Amino acid sequence: ASAANNTPTLLLARDEAVSLDINTRHRNPKYLGDLPLPHRLQSTTCLEQALAHLQGSAQPQRLIILGVPVMAMRSTCETWLPLLQASNLANTPVVWTCKGFEQNSGQLPHEIVYSVFGNQIPNTGVLSGPSFAKEVTRNLPVALTVASHNEITVQNTTAALHANNTRIYASNDVIGVEVGGALKNVMAIACGISDGLELGANARAALITRGLAEITRLGIALGGQAATFSGLTGLGDLVLTATGDLSRNRQVGLALGQGQSLDSILAAGMTAEGVRCARDALNRATALNIDMPITKAVCDVLFNAIPPLQAVSRLLAREAKAEWPAE
Ligand SMILES: NC(=O)c1ccc[n+]([C@@H]2O[C@H](COP(=O)([O-])OP(=O)(O)OC[C@H]3O[C@@H](n4cnc5c(N)ncnc54)[C@H](O)[C@@H]3O)[C@@H](O)[C@H]2O)c1
Ligand SMILES: O=P(O)(O)OC[C@H](O)CO
DSSP states (O other): OOOTOOEEEEEESHHHHHHHHHTTTTTOHHHHHHHOOTTTTEEOOOHEEEEEEHHHHGGGOOOEEEEGGGHHHHHHHHHHHHHHHHOOOOSSEEEOOOSSSTTTTTTOHHHHHHHHTTTTTOOOEEEEOOHHHHHHHTOOOEEEEEEEEEEHHHHHHHHHHHHHHEEEEEEEEEHHHHHHHHHHHHHHHHHHHHHHHHHHHHHHHHHHHHHHHHHHHHHTTOOOOOOOOSSIIIHHHHHHHHOTTTTHHHHHHHHTTTOHHHHHHTTTTOOOHHHHHOOOOHHHHHHOOOOOOOOHHHHHHSOOOOOOHHHHHHHHOOOOHHHOSOO
């Protein structure tokens, strides 16, 4: 999106072949099929070249986007901290796109970032919202939220990305944005399971709505703001991922509902952050005494060998209750 906005953009890749394809054929077949990429998007595998690119970027659009999964966030931050300090780039805004909790620590991405960066890299934030990469690559309309406590992070993210078909909205609710992004993946697995079992559109709508109640409950308990969960990074990303067949999390759910085992689905190379997130979210909810029945049902199917239909029956067999407050 930044390259489409004429922002000179350099993608730091780990794989030489990916980098070469982007620079020569303007394609990234490993991740994005045959979709053409803007010629302004360049790639490198060399950290020094990435730092030089940042030093040459105009200040209003200078921005680092960490586009790695949550499991790689800590090591990525640890790599960048000394490099940015040594290159006089410690004030460069850094935003991340990952959605989930860190395994073992159970930390949200901002907790990882703050624990590694401390005050040494002060301008940070999370960039999230409903955005399938393949649609962004096609430059179709998309709206995202950047949440940060620093004005410069919001300004630079907006300057780099907000144009043409990309809208950037600002928020100061880092926790709410991250919880919505993490938990929508779990609900997308739940909706995929329901659709794989052919339980119908009514069931899917119920799961989305009660899933949002569950996300909101945990999010508020963790310090998020209620309104955030009806925004782009809550309801917006939840609807996209729970209903859009481009979602890897929904695809995992669909395959489970159709009778495939988790091992065989993951062996086929499917990356779905909701699988790890479900257990971490349930652990954090249990510690806070928060009821998360849909997340619990997803964990039962994923990790406790409960057949999908039995998990659904258990969900439906719970006592009747008031819809609001969402307890
Ligand atoms: N793909 C999408 O449509 C999309 C949309 C919005 C947000 N996101 C979020 O952005 C993040 C990245 O998504 P993705 O689909 O590109 O994920 P991905 O799993 O394809 O990985 C992205 C990049 O991270 C690199 N990476 C993986 N493990 C690493 C490690 N241990 N150390 C360093 N680099 C590592 C990979 O080489 C790859 O280049 C995710 O958390 C995802 O939720 C993805
Ligand atoms: O393919 P998924 O399920 O990881 O979803 C991708 C993005 O998070 C959608 O916003």
